[in-house]
Amino acid sequence: MSTPIIQVEGLSKVFGGVHAIENLSFSIQQGHIHSVIGPNGAGKTTLFNLITGIYTPTHGDIKLKGESIVGLDPSQLAPRGMCRTFQNLQICMNMTALENVMIGQHLQFKSSLLATLFRLPCVVQADQQAREKAAELMDFVGCAKYLNTEASAMPYGALKRLEIARALAAKPDILLLDEPAAGLNGAETAELDTLIQKVAQSGVTVVLVEHDMKLVMNISDYLLVLDYGKKLAEGTPEEIRHNPDVIAAYLGG
Amino acid sequence: MMQALKSPRLGGLSALSCVLIILPFTLSNSFQLDVAIQVGIAAIVVVGLNLLVGFAGQISLGHAGFMGMGAYMSAILSGTYGWSPLLALIFAAICVGGLAFLIGGPILRLKGHYLSMATLGLGIIIAIVINTESWLTGGPDGLVVEPLSLFGWALSPFDEYHLLGISLSGTQVWYILIASLLVFAVWLALNIIDSPTGRALRAVHGSEIAAQVVGVNTAHYKVKVFVISAVFASVMGSLSAHYTGFITPNIAGFHHSIELITMVVLGGMASTYGVILGAVILVLLPQVLADLQEFEMLAFGLILMVTMIFMPKGLLPTLLNLLNKPKQKTTSEEAA
Amino acid sequence: MLAELLQYLFTGVTLGATYALVALGFTLIYNASHVINFAQGEFLMIGGMSTFFLLEAGLPLPIAILLSVLLAGALGIALQKFAIAPAKNADVVTLIIITIGASIFLRGLAQLVWDKEIHAVPAFSGDTPLVIGGATLLPQNLWVLGISVIVVLALVYFFTRTLTGKAILATSMNADAAKLVGIKTQFILMLAFALSAILGAVAGVVVAPITFTAYDIGIMLGLKGFVAAAIGGLGNGVGAIVGGLILGVTETLAAGYISSDYKDAVPFVIILLILFFLPNGLFGSRSTERV
Ligand SMILES: Nc1ncnc2c1ncn2[C@@H]1O[C@H](COP(=O)(O)OP(=O)(O)OP(=O)(O)O)[C@@H](O)[C@H]1O
Numbered sequence: 064m065s066t067p068i069i070q071v072e073g074l075s076k077v078f079g080g081v082h083a084i085e086n087l088s089f090s091i092q093q094g095h096i097h098s099v100i101g102p103n104g105a106g107k108t109t110l111f112n113l114i115t116g117i118y119t120p121t122h123g124d125i126k127l128k129g130e131s132i133v134g135l136d137p138s139q140l141a142p143r144g145m146c147r148t149f150q151n152l153q154i155c156m157n158m159t160a161l162e163n164v165m166i167g168q169h170l171q172f173k174s175s176l177l178a179t180l181f182r183l184p185c186v187v188q189a190d191q192q193a194r195e196k197a198a199e200l201m202d203f204v205g206c207a208k209y210l211n212t213e214a215s216a217m218p219y220g221a222l223k224r225l226e227i228a229r230a231l232a233a234k235p236d237i238l239l240l241d242e243p244a245a246g247l248n249g250a251e252t253a254e255l256d257t258l259i260q261k262v263a264q265s266g267v268t269v270v271l272v273e274h275d276m277k278l279v280m281n282i283s284d285y286l287l288v289l290d291y292g293k294k295l296a297e298g299t300p301e302e303i304r305h306n307p308d309v310i311a312a313y314l315g316g
Numbered sequence: 317m318m319q320a321l322k323s324p325r326l327g328g329l330s331a332l333s334c335v336l337i338i339l340p341f342t343l344s345n346s347f348q349l350d351v352a353i354q355v356g357i358a359a360i361v362v363v364g365l366n367l368l369v370g371f372a373g374q375i376s377l378g379h380a381g382f383m384g385m386g387a388y389m390s391a392i393l394s395g396t397y398g399w400s401p402l403l404a405l406i407f408a409a410i411c412v413g414g415l416a417f418l419i420g421g422p423i424l425r426l427k428g429h430y431l432s433m434a435t436l437g438l439g440i441i442i443a444i445v446i447n448t449e450s451w452l453t454g455g456p457d458g459l460v461v462e463p464l465s466l467f468g469w470a471l472s473p474f475d476e477y478h479l480l481g482i483s484l485s486g487t488q489v490w491y492i493l494i495a496s497l498l499v500f501a502v503w504l505a506l507n508i509i510d511s512p513t514g515r516a517l518r519a520v521h522g523s524e525i526a527a528q529v530v531g532v533n534t535a536h537y538k539v540k541v542f543v544i545s546a547v548f549a550s551v552m553g554s555l556s557a558h559y560t561g562f563i564t565p566n567i568a569g570f571h572h573s574i575e576l577i578t579m580v581v582l583g584g585m586a587s588t589y590g591v592i593l594g595a596v597i598l599v600l601l602p603q604v605l606a607d608l609q610e611f612e613m614l615a616f617g618l619i620l621m622v623t624m625i626f627m628p629k630g631l632l633p634t635l636l637n638l639l640n641k642p643k644q645k646t647t648s649e650e651a652a
Numbered sequence: 653m654l655a656e657l658l659q660y661l662f663t664g665v666t667l668g669a670t671y672a673l674v675a676l677g678f679t680l681i682y683n684a685s686h687v688i689n690f691a692q693g694e695f696l697m698i699g700g701m702s703t704f705f706l707l708e709a710g711l712p713l714p715i716a717i718l719l720s721v722l723l724a725g726a727l728g729i730a731l732q733k734f735a736i737a738p739a740k741n742a743d744v745v746t747l748i749i750i751t752i753g754a755s756i757f758l759r760g761l762a763q764l765v766w767d768k769e770i771h772a773v774p775a776f777s778g779d780t781p782l783v784i785g786g787a788t789l790l791p792q793n794l795w796v797l798g799i800s801v802i803v804v805l806a807l808v809y810f811f812t813r814t815l816t817g818k819a820i821l822a823t824s825m826n827a828d829a830a831k832l833v834g835i836k837t838q839f840i841l842m843l844a845f846a847l848s849a850i851l852g853a854v855a856g857v858v859v860a861p862i863t864f865t866a867y868d869i870g871i872m873l874g875l876k877g878f879v880a881a882a883i884g885g886l887g888n889g890v891g892a893i894v895g896g897l898i899l900g901v902t903e904t905l906a907a908g909y910i911s912s913d914y915k916d917a918v919p920f921v922i923i924l925l926i927l928f929f930l931p932n933g934l935f936g937s938r939s940t941e942r943v
């Protein structure tokens with residue numbers, strides 16, 4: 064097997080007295096849809112925040128493509144091919160939907176200050192290209208009709224997909240989605256299901272935190288179950304489904 | 317679809333140019349033209365400040381400090397040390413930009429009220445230094461400034477000039493200069509806003525964390541826009557000093573800083589034309605209210621409060637919203 | 653030498669006590685509503701000016717002080733009700749401009765109702781100085797210190813022992829939860845503004861005999877109070893007191909030993925240095941922001 068895209072070793076995060084993540088080790092294989100599940104407050108979002116550099120670990124190591132990334136901030140991880148969405152929407156409400164996606168292309172379309180100030184033809188051209196690509200991505204996630212809508216005027220479900228489009232615009236090798244189906248209705252969740260699989264098929268490793276068990280069991284290659292910040296179990300959907308600890312935690316708890 | 321992907325910019329710029337061209341013909345005396353020039357100077361400063369406050373969402377309550385530094389460096393270098401005013405202006409802008417760069421790093425890590433505290437402090441410190449070092453700055457009594465001169469050609473508001481066979485007063489030449497600079501500044505600002513840099517700045521405002529996650533080095537962009545807006549202020553400080561021919565430490569003071577930020581917020585944050593409207597109102601209002609004499613302060617405070625309470629988004633965005641409301645209905649019907 | 657230092661300390665602590673009261677006013681309002689009230693300094697001005705003119709009108713000192721403090725309290729309530737409450741969801745900057753508008757308005761009102769002159773309120777109990785270790789201490793300095801201590805103790809009692817005080821604390825921690833358990837948050841906000849205005853006015857009255865008073869003294873005092881509050885960490889009561897004292901003492905020492913011209917710059921240099929290293933002040937929370 065090739066080296067995993069993510070390797071987590073002995074990871075801990077303490078807030079005050081709360082051990083949000085405690086001595087956690089696992090790895091994520093390239094190209095997988097790898098889901099992280101667990102009850103509310105289990106530490107799933109904290110784990111994402113640690114992996115994406117938003118929090119610094121109290122202990123432990125995280126490797127991306129074999130290189131330790133502890134201590135790097137989020138903006139240094141994007142160039143290494145990592146991007147994510149948020150459980151609590153992080154949309155720029157002061158911009159249009161299209162511009163929100165264009166932000167995702169930041170690393171591909173930077174220009175020098177001088178070229179920007181005088182809007183040299185190269186900037187105009189790059190901008191046009193960026194717009195077209197962003198529009199394609201919006202189409203891909205099913206937000207095409209909101210192209211020039213102000214983000215603040217869009218419905219919740221569309222904003223969730225807009226976040227995915229923005230993350231995809233950064234051309235990640237690994238994409239972390241934190242509860243993308245929360246607040247979506249049945250039809251929207253089904254669309255999301257297909258969308259995630261399309262993303263995975265294009266070669267992107269997807270890490271998914273989700274409470275919707277049907278969705279998770281349906282599309283995941285591998286699962287990690289967290290409880291009180293610790294690993295309760297891991298394995299394929301089939302293994303997890305029959306794991307007595309998981310059944311106890313979910314039914315008993 | 318291609319049409320929808322284009323961004324309109326020429327319309328606003330040509331409208332602004334038209335207004336600026338017609339304006340002097342509607343003004344009846346040189347006093348009014350002088351007010352127009354003051355408005356123009358303030359407008360350029362706040363177009364720059366708006367990049368920082370309105371677009372990137374970073375408060376500055378000390379921007380007059382940068383303007384004051386520009387003004388005093390120009391005045392002192394061109395007066396006491398005999399530099400050419402243009403060279404002094406550029407040198408001042410580089411120094412102010414350098415200061416903003418050095419101090420921007422630690423200051424812009426701060427958020428909300430702590431950022432306002434720090435910028436306020438910075439501005440006040442600059443003003444106090446100018447006030448105190450009177451051997452260099454003339455202190456509270458102020459300083460006389462040489463007229464602006466370019467390659468030996470001095471531009472004083474009190475002289476007559478002949479351009480292409482037309483005879484113009486110095487004030488009129490100044491008007492042309494400031495009006496052209498305003499159009500240029502707006503063009504630069506619009507270029508920045510509608511570029512990857514501008515989107516990164518607006519994302520810093522919208523969601524700093526989202527911006528970071530897609531690779532925007534937010535600290536870098538905050539410092540960048542801080543420097544740009546400081547340079548805008550410095551250049552206009554220099555020009556304003558040469559234009560008025562006399563400066564006092566008030567140009568760097570807390571009150572002036574507050575005036576500048578009020579222009580931005582009152583006119584409409586993140587609206588380039590809005591903040592120009594803000595500059596117009598805040599320069600004109602004291603002139604109008606001066607008739608009220610002892611009621612002036614009272615009225616000014618009241619107007620400020622009432623406008624901000626009822627139009628928290630600022631004048632221009634609120635007005636545009638009112639105008640657009642019926643229109644928006646029709647577009648959403650079309651879409652349906 | 654030592655006498656000189658002692659003298660600076662006396663003056664510094666007195667000044668610091670005043671700043672601490674102003675800073676506590678900032679803290680109260682900040683906790684209750686997350687607003688930085690740039691009109692805070694005006695309450696000092698109103699305390700001092702109103703006392704002076706009521707004394708002029710022939711009222712005895714205690715009555716004049718009481719009325720002035722009540723006037724400030726009423727203005728504090730009016731500020732909350734007519735300027736802050738209607739702008740509930742406004743941006744930080746917008747709220748800053750609104751409170752600045754209010755401060756200009758109050759200043760305009762003061763110069764209209766009273767005048768633009770500088771006034772000296774007579775010392776509460778004479779001017780015969782006490783000499784301690786070669787340094788002189790005016791009775792008024794003792795008044796400032798004594799009243800500051802009493803006010804702080806009263807505040808501590810209010811917030812830890814009374815139901816209303818606890819309700820204010822609860823509202824500042826979680827307004828929604830406070831509403832759910834039946835606390836009238838709008839009333840609490842008005843109370844916070846009233847209290848903070850009263851604090852300001854008390855500070856304004858007790859220092860007026862030392863520093864003089866005029867319609868425009870509120871700006872600098874208010875800004876320094878803001879600095880003191882920020883030194884300690886916005887929203888932290890103990891921090892505000894410590895910040896006020898640090899400010900008063902360093903400012904006086906700097907004026908004495910370095911240069912009195914740069915006295916007013918000292919607070920701002922201090923706060924910049926502190927914020928460079930501690931972005932949330934000395935005692936501000938360093939918790940991780942949630943996303
Ligand atoms: N920034 C923070 N400061 C303090 N405590 C935190 C912070 N972030 C998370 N926690 C705590 O860590 C624990 C794990 O929270 P986390 O948000 O990671 O859970 P989760 O599994 O994502 O839950 P949910 O399914 O509800 O999203 C909780 O007890 C939470 O209160």
Ligand SMILES: [Mg+2]
Nearest residue numbers: 107108109150
């Ligand atoms: Mg979560």
